[in-house]
Amino acid sequence: MPFSVKLVEEREVDFDGVFAEFIEPAVTAAGFQAVRSDREVLAGPILPRVLESLYRADLVLADVSYQNPNVFYELGVRHALCRQGTLLIRRRGGNYGVVEPRADGSVQRGNSGTIPFDIQGITLWQYDLDEGKLAEAIAELSARISAVAASVTTDSPVFFALDGLKVETGSPRASMHDYRTYEVVDGEGGSTQRRIGYRSGDLKDLKGVHAIDYWVNSENVLMQMARIYERSVSSTIRYLGARQPDPLQPDFDDTIADDLRRQLGSRHAVSPGEVVVTTSGQLHETHQVKAILHAAAVAGAPGRGFDPIADDLLVEMVGTVIETAEQLAGGEDPQRRGTSLIMPLFGTGQGRHGKDRIAARLLGEAVDQLQTLARSTLPGRGLTRVLFSAFTKEHVSLLRRLLDSLVVEGVLRPADDGSHGM
Numbered sequence: 001m002p003f004s005v006k007l008v009e010e011r012e013v014d015f016d017g018v019f020a021e022f023i024e025p026a027v028t029a030a031g032f033q034a035v036r037s038d039r040e041v042l043a044g045p046i047l048p049r050v051l052e053s054l055y056r057a058d059l060v061l062a063d064v065s066y067q068n069p070n071v072f073y074e075l076g077v078r079h080a081l082c083r084q085g086t087l088l089i090r091r092r093g094g095n096y097g098v099v100e101p102r103a104d105g106s107v108q109r110g111n112s113g114t115i116p117f118d119i120q121g122i123t124l125w126q127y128d129l130d131e132g133k134l135a136e137a138i139a140e141l142s143a144r145i146s147a148v149a150a151s152v153t154t155d156s157p158v159f160f161a162l163d164g165l166k167v168e169t170g171s172p173r174a175s176m177h178d179y180r181t182y183e184v185v186d187g188e189g190g191s192t193q194r195r196i197g198y199r200s201g202d203l204k205d206l207k208g209v210h211a212i213d214y215w216v217n218s219e220n221v222l223m224q225m226a227r228i229y230e231r232s233v234s235s236t237i238r239y240l241g242a243r244q245p246d247p248l249q250p251d252f253d254d255t256i257a258d259d260l261r262r263q264l265g266s267r268h269a270v271s272p273g274e275v276v277v278t279t280s281g282q283l284h285e286t287h288q289v290k291a292i293l294h295a296a297a298v299a300g301a302p303g304r305g306f307d308p309i310a311d312d313l314l315v316e317m318v319g320t321v322i323e324t325a326e327q328l329a330g331g332e333d334p335q336r337r338g339t340s341l342i343m344p345l346f347g348t349g350q351g352r353h354g355k356d357r358i359a360a361r362l363l364g365e366a367v368d369q370l371q372t373l374a375r376s377t378l379p380g381r382g383l384t385r386v387l388f389s390a391f392t393k394e395h396v397s398l399l400r401r402l403l404d405s406l407v408v409e410g411v412l413r414p415a416d417d418g419s420h421g422m
Contacts, residue, residue: 001063008065008091011098018097026141054078058357059149065091079156081167086155087148088122094129152310178396182403182412184370192374195415196366198399200390203236211288213338214325218297220306221269225257241281255281256292270296272309273317275324290338291328295321297346308347311358315365322369329382340385360402
């Protein structure tokens, strides 16, 4: 957005005041934190921080009231990096933020009465800050922010025009030794004897003292596991679960994938967010895994690849995963009874904006589910430990930050099992 005082429709407007009294309250009311790069007190060049924010932000709001080159450059960067999550606004009128003419009669040029050609086809909300209408404008902008944040519709003209465009950034792999758990507390701050946390590293190392009873496999709605030679959690589980591990041999036993097909029966696909339980195959002997929970976390379109399902469905799916694991933990089959679960951070893969927001919602759902289990299950019984996979240093940093914030809120407290701080 513009900073300081700019000329809009022949009137000088204090955009810093508009931000403080209009935009920031609307952003806060929608449950977001408003970040302006010019107000971050950090050392070093500002442009790298701006570019990082444009990519990582859950939502970017661009005020194109004043034709500032920086604003349009940053809007173009956002549209090139992110398929969705961008909201354009433009001042139409109103007296709020209008300043008296300068004593010397000078003005700052830059605004024209027309919308620039390149963004004329993009949905743009015009705001009016007439006297007495500020509260109404704040409420409407807040609602629009919430709607854009919840939408899965592409709003970037770049992604509309360049079919199949993908943007990816790399992050170094995390160390296997980064592992933290926190205790979930009840409404009165008491112990629930339930743990939540994360573990980094490769799944194949989760055995012996590091064994976890239930592994969650993020799958597509067709429940077609990844090919053995692909680099993914699905292919790793498929390969490690095979009782004859050489796929080139005629007696190769595709144990888990075969059982998944049997579970589907005559169905061609499952519903988004559905969870299907299968055997763990050879993983039962080698890694002490009791069952594999296949969660339909992505859906695809022919020729376009796969994308995460809607955020609300991902959050519901975390609840379904935990409920399913709890049923196994207290079920009649002693071979499938367990106490621990590990699942991916659904919907936070490379190239996805808004990782912080969806990760926070997934953690919140998991905590709520564990609190519910604590109220309905005998202490120490059933599912007592839920972990999230952290394959990269970025995921480790994200999970640690979110979990520590829940400690500050009094929802969690560091566990006393020796894992915290490793």
